[in-house]
Amino acid sequence: MNIDQQTIRGIAHLARLEFDAKDEASLLTDFNKILTWMDKLNELDTTNVAPLIHMSEEVNVLREDVAKVTLSHAEALFNAPKKDSDYIRVPKFLG
Amino acid sequence: MKIYNSLNEIRVDIRTGATSCKQLVEGYLANIETKKHLNAFVEIYAQEALVKAVEIDVKIANGTAGLLAGMVIGLKDVLCHKNHGLQAGSKILDKFQSQFNGTAVQRLIDADAIIIGRQNCDEFAMGSSNENSSFGKVLNDLDNSKVPGGSSGGSAAAVQANMCLASIGSDTGGSVRQPAAFCGVIGLKPTYSRISRYGLVAYASSFDCIGPITRSIEDAALLLEVMAGKDENDSTVSYTEVPNYVANLAFDKKAKVGYLKESFGDGVSTATKASTHQALELLRNAGHEVEEIEFPLLDYTLPAYYILTTAEASSNLSRFDGVKYGYRSPDATDLQSMYKKSRGEGFGKEVKKRIMLGTFILSAGFYDAYYSKAQKVRRLLKEETERIFQKFDFIVIPTTPNTAFKIGEHAGDPISMYLADLFTVHANLVGIPAISIPNGNDEVGMPIGLQIMTKSFGEQNLLAFSKYMMEISKN
Numbered sequence: 001m002n003i004d005q006q007t008i009r010g011i012a013h014l015a016r017l018e019f020d021a022k023d024e025a026s027l028l029t030d031f032n033k034i035l036t037w038m039d040k041l042n043e044l045d046t047t048n049v050a051p052l053i054h055m056s057e058e059v060n061v062l063r064e065d066v067a068k069v070t071l072s073h074a075e076a077l078f079n080a081p082k083k084d085s086d087y088i089r090v091p092k093f094l095g
Numbered sequence: 096m097k098i099y100n101s102l103n104e105i106r107v108d109i110r111t112g113a114t115s116c117k118q119l120v121e122g123y124l125a126n127i128e129t130k131k132h133l134n135a136f137v138e139i140y141a142q143e144a145l146v147k148a149v150e151i152d153v154k155i156a157n158g159t160a161g162l163l164a165g166m167v168i169g170l171k172d173v174l175c176h177k178n179h180g181l182q183a184g185s186k187i188l189d190k191f192q193s194q195f196n197g198t199a200v201q202r203l204i205d206a207d208a209i210i211i212g213r214q215n216c217d218e219f220a221m222g223s224s225n226e227n228s229s230f231g232k233v234l235n236d237l238d239n240s241k242v243p244g245g246s247s248g249g250s251a252a253a254v255q256a257n258m259c260l261a262s263i264g265s266d267t268g269g270s271v272r273q274p275a276a277f278c279g280v281i282g283l284k285p286t287y288s289r290i291s292r293y294g295l296v297a298y299a300s301s302f303d304c305i306g307p308i309t310r311s312i313e314d315a316a317l318l319l320e321v322m323a324g325k326d327e328n329d330s331t332v333s334y335t336e337v338p339n340y341v342a343n344l345a346f347d348k349k350a351k352v353g354y355l356k357e358s359f360g361d362g363v364s365t366a367t368k369a370s371t372h373q374a375l376e377l378l379r380n381a382g383h384e385v386e387e388i389e390f391p392l393l394d395y396t397l398p399a400y401y402i403l404t405t406a407e408a409s410s411n412l413s414r415f416d417g418v419k420y421g422y423r424s425p426d427a428t429d430l431q432s433m434y435k436k437s438r439g440e441g442f443g444k445e446v447k448k449r450i451m452l453g454t455f456i457l458s459a460g461f462y463d464a465y466y467s468k469a470q471k472v473r474r475l476l477k478e479e480t481e482r483i484f485q486k487f488d489f490i491v492i493p494t495t496p497n498t499a500f501k502i503g504e505h506a507g508d509p510i511s512m513y514l515a516d517l518f519t520v521h522a523n524l525v526g527i528p529a530i531s532i533p534n535g536n537d538e539v540g541m542p543i544g545l546q547i548m549t550k551s552f553g554e555q556n557l558l559a560f561s562k563y564m565m566e567i568s569k570n
Binding site for chain 1: 398399438447475
């Protein structure tokens with residue numbers, strides 16, 4: 001597997017990350033090294049093997065859907081980097 | 096202060112009046128000060144721990160103390176501890192204060208453990224050397240030019256240097272066992288789902304396990320017993336009864352032990368090979384069956400591990416967006432630049448690399464080739480491992496191919512660092528319990544770890560056998 005700078009930029013956008021030119025270059029080198037190393041799995045025949053998705057042996061652990069306050073309004077706002085008395089604030093995004 | 100190796104030793108001294116919880120906390124605080132240069136703790140709760148110690152001394156006098164009374168512990172900086180800082184070693188959680196106690200932490204507090212501080216770790220538990228923390232690197236107490244291992248490096252170094260009796264870490268691919276091996280202490284990764292993950296900062300949710308780092312098997316057993324069990328806040332946690340591990344630590348059976356020939360392969364250091372060989376010989380001489388096992392899938396464990404964990408991490412770490420908590424870039428102009436700049440500036444290099452890899456692996460066109468493929472390989476690994484445990488009670492291999500390496504040694508090559516986890520990721524991929532116990536030292540005195548693995552929910556046998564192993568290797 002070999003990817004290019006364009007792919008790196010596309011992935012960075014999907015991941016909502018930003019890189020400067022130097023970091024982008026070292027990322028590209030590391031990416032290609034790591035992906036080539038990961039390609040090793042293709043040596044194994046996995047025809048008719050179902051993917052293993054869940055690791056817990058518990059199945060459908062359910063509880064009653066009861067509303068309760070698990071985090072108060074004040075606690076929920078406590079760590080927000082920008083807030084007023086009621087809400088978390090973000091830059092304006094509606095015209 | 097006298098060096099204590101278990102809570103039992105402490106209990107004896109408390110009973111005779113030779114020490115008290117208050118004196119213990121004062122002693123550990125003094126050690127923390129002396130060993131400050133190791134950078135094992137990111138925050139110390141001196142006053143709070145002293146107040147708690149006095150409270151517990153009263154409880155002990157009244158006969159109302161909990162199971163962990165007398166135990167002074169540290170928490171890896173990934174565990175939610177109400178009204179205390181929590182940053183997962185990252186700038187992106189700058190100034191974050193946990194608003195609740197995670198289940199494991201709550202149970203430790205309820206059992207009267209004294210929490211002395213939170214401990215440095217690799218950012219978001221991603222790393223094998225504790226060099227990737229926004230709080231700076233942690234040093235190995237035996238040789239300050241070497242790493243303590245990671246990601247629970249601060250937690251292992253703290254137990255190594257007597258800054259607390261035990262630490263609680265987390266293990267996604269070896270993050271409890273590998274630093275325990277590098278620091279000459281004990282590290283236990285329980286079965287997946289044995290301990291609730293509620294209140295543990297998520298790295299890769301189908302791998303993450305909370306686990307204790309201790310100086311005795313008894314303390315590992317006790318801490319596991321206290322933390323394990325069902326919890327309504329984690330729908331994946333196991334409802335299997337938690338046994339009384341501590342009461343059943345005698346091992347008087349003849350075991351069937353398998354070892355991988357890769358334990359003696361090219362990448363393994365001479366000293367590690369020799370000490371592993373010696374441990375296997377001890378078992379043979381004591382009448383246990385010791386046989387070589389073929390496990391041709393070993394070479395596929397690390398790539399499968401990195402595909403699955405980076406994918407899960409990219410999804411888990413999407414919650415750090417600069418909106419609800421933690422760091423927000425001051426340079427943002429609109430919503431999208433706020434996300435990108437906050438995440439770009441808040442996350443460290445290794446974390447960003449893993450988010451990028453995971454996003455790529457999960458992206459359209461590559462999902463089947465990488466993610467589904469690795470999930471299929473994971474099933475092959477699990478089935479093959481189960482086949483081994485139909486015939487064997489334990490797998491015994493070195494915890495790591497080499498002892499603690501120099502700081503900066505693997506900085507240039509990402510894959511060479513990943514190889515430090517060669518023997519540990521297997522247990523997380525298949526969900527089984529595994530422990531690292533000290534097994535001698537190399538030619539320059541650095542500790543070597545011996546890893547013992549068993550089938551899922553076999554902790555009772557694993558702990559008893561580990562205790563037995565440590566006793567026969569001492570004689």
